[in-house]
Amino acid sequence: MIIAVASGKGGTGKTTVATSMALSLQDMSSEVTFIDCDVEEPNGHIFLCPQITGSDNIYIEVPEIDRQKCTRCGKCADLCAFNALLATSDEVIVFPEFCHGCGGCRYFCPVEAVTMMPKKIGTVEKGLAGRVKFARGRLEVGAALSPPVVDAVKKHSTDQGIIILDAPPGTSCPVIHSVRGSDFCLLVAEPTSFGLNDLDLAVQMVRSLGVPCGVLINRARERSCLIEKYCREHELNVLMKIPLSKDIAGAYSRGIPLGAVDGKWNKAFRRIYRDIRELVANEGNNRYQR
Amino acid sequence: MRIAISAAGAGPDAPAEERFGRCAWFVIFDEHGNVQESIANTARSSAEGAGVKSTQLLLRNNIDVVLTGRVGPKAMHAMLNGGVVVYTGVAATVNETLEKYLNGQMKPLAVPNARQHAGDTRSERLAT
Ligand code: SF4
Numbered sequence A: 001m002i003i004a005v006a007s008g009k010g011g012t013g014k015t016t017v018a019t020s021m022a023l024s025l026q027d028m029s030s031e032v033t034f035i036d037c038d039v040e041e042p043n044g045h046i047f048l049c050p051q052i053t054g055s056d057n058i059y060i061e062v063p064e065i066d067r068q069k070c071t072r073c074g075k076c077a078d079l080c081a082f083n084a085l086l087a088t089s090d091e092v093i094v095f096p097e098f099c100h101g102c103g104g105c106r107y108f109c110p111v112e113a114v115t116m117m118p119k120k121i122g123t124v125e126k127g128l129a130g131r132v133k134f135a136r137g138r139l140e141v142g143a144a145l146s147p148p149v150v151d152a153v154k155k156h157s158t159d160q161g162i163i164i165l166d167a168p169p170g171t172s173c174p175v176i177h178s179v180r181g182s183d184f185c186l187l188v189a190e191p192t193s194f195g196l197n198d199l200d201l202a203v204q205m206v207r208s209l210g211v212p213c214g215v216l217i218n219r220a221r222e223r224s225c226l227i228e229k230y231c232r233e234h235e236l237n238v239l240m241k242i243p244l245s246k247d248i249a250g251a252y253s254r255g256i257p258l259g260a261v262d263g264k265w266n267k268a269f270r271r272i273y274r275d276i277r278e279l280v281a282n283e284g285n286n287r288y289q290r
Numbered sequence B: 001m002r003i004a005i006s007a008a009g010a011g012p013d014a015p016a017e018e019r020f021g022r023c024a025w026f027v028i029f030d031e032h033g034n035v036q037e038s039i040a041n042t043a044r045s046s047a048e049g050a051g052v053k054s055t056q057l058l059l060r061n062n063i064d065v066v067l068t069g070r071v072g073p074k075a076m077h078a079m080l081n082g083g084v085v086v087y088t089g090v091a092a093t094v095n096e097t098l099e100k101y102l103n104g105q106m107k108p109l110a111v112p113n114a115r116q117h118a119g120d121t122r123s124e125r126l127a128t
């Protein structure tokens, strides 16, 4: 069972939820894996304090232009869909930050002036936090292309047990790469009008991927009705509410998982997991009947 | 010599445009101030690298000088390497901008004066 934890924007407490959930489920399954897909700003480790046991580098191939062979015909710059090449009158300049490593420029260069060279764009580390298996991707500073790093870290998900994916915030490419293929997506939302707008975008994104989703309201207060109303209108389940409280806010800022603040949260996360399992099963049945 | 001015429309009476990579048109003059043509900026819709692609368009059209407003780091790098000289401080219209340039009232630019994607209108880029 793969559960992605996502939110329409940063700062909703998504990572706190994802890590607390992973820790709470340790006793429910023989295997729990936490995967940090927020490769631009991974911070699941702050809550989980894992022992890192290994790491791999992630590369893409970017072009290198042989100035002797290049005739400056400009074909490569024309066809590059990502504007990673600029053909000037005396050379072709590569902007590796834009390059997606598709190899099109090499393929179409009429004089074979292009060779592809590996460029490190990130690392994937794995480790252990108590009994929770841990993996995180980290984008190299200055690298702009996160989806390949997300895909690489996701390879650490197995068919075994429960996998919690901490998706990056937002609704862009790396988020889609994170959520795609999950059995369920838990959306963490804040009860503000901005929060509602971000939630709406996230719901549309997740539904377009065909992944069933539900909502967790964080920092819940009086205005939570805003989110709840939206959820009713869009046939979404509000699976849990975490109140706005001093204790919890303090825990967030110090990187303490919720279960360590109060044991009742462990129970709450186990309950939410059971609810999700049921929702996923129902979804499967519905699909079968359709 | 060919001078390009980033603009919101075609022709010398169009409003000048602050954003380099995302402008709709480049209006082209010779050094005597005669308008030569208007080129639609086909690069403006690029998801990434609009500044680089816009520079490529200028190079294709043998532009020596561009008068614009904000230039990001990648576009600046591209123009320095491509040999396009950049001046900033566009006026309200294309014509007024040209006049300002011919009077020596525009500032040459050697380092970027905007962050990357500053010309994008998608809010996603602005929120971090
Ligand atoms: S296609 Fe090949 S020859 Fe033409 S500009 Fe690119 S690298 Fe040079």
Ligand code: SF4
Pocket (backbone or CB within 6 Å): A061, A062, A063, A079, A080, A081, A082, A083, A084, A085, A098, A099, A100, A101, A102, A103, A104, A105, A106
């Ligand atoms: S590999 Fe693809 S993305 Fe990279 S420069 Fe070549 S054509 Fe562009």
